Amino acid sequence: MKRIIYSAISVLLATGALLAAEELTAEGKQELKTLAGDWRIVLVMQDGKKQEQQPELTKLRVEDEKLLLAGKDVGLRITLLDPTTKPRIVNIEHPETKKKLEGIYELEKDRWRICLNVEGTAERPGSFETEGKSKFVLVELEREGK
Secondary structure (H helix, E strand, O other): OHHHHHHHHHHHHHHHHHHHOOOOOHHHHHHHHHHOEEEEEEEEEEOOEEOOOOHHHOEEEEEOOEEEEOOEEEEEEEEEEEOOOOOEEEEEEEOOOOEEEEEEEEEEOOEEEEEEEOOOOOOOOOOOOOOOOOOEEEEEEEEOOO
């Protein structure tokens, strides 16, 4: 009898966990449509210092919820995008590793700034400042063709 009860509780907890998984809201889906297309990474900052970029890794494409780097699907997915908060928030995950990068972003015309916690710990940046905060990385992008 105990085994049945524990099994039932396990099923309920698993179902609840699945229901609690992040889904894009209507606003998030609309914002994702705005972000769709090709972007060029123009700046990467960590701990207040500009980071060297590999020229072949400066292209990013947003395709549905996928982030393609240099035209390749590297497994990154936008799982949360909320343009209604101040600052706007974003979560990027890798489905296989289950690593979640919590961040903030701003989008102004053809410029997109994202600040992410690259350690994958549950701490979202509060600003776009990275100095003294080595786990936060700021990425600035410009829309291609503009």
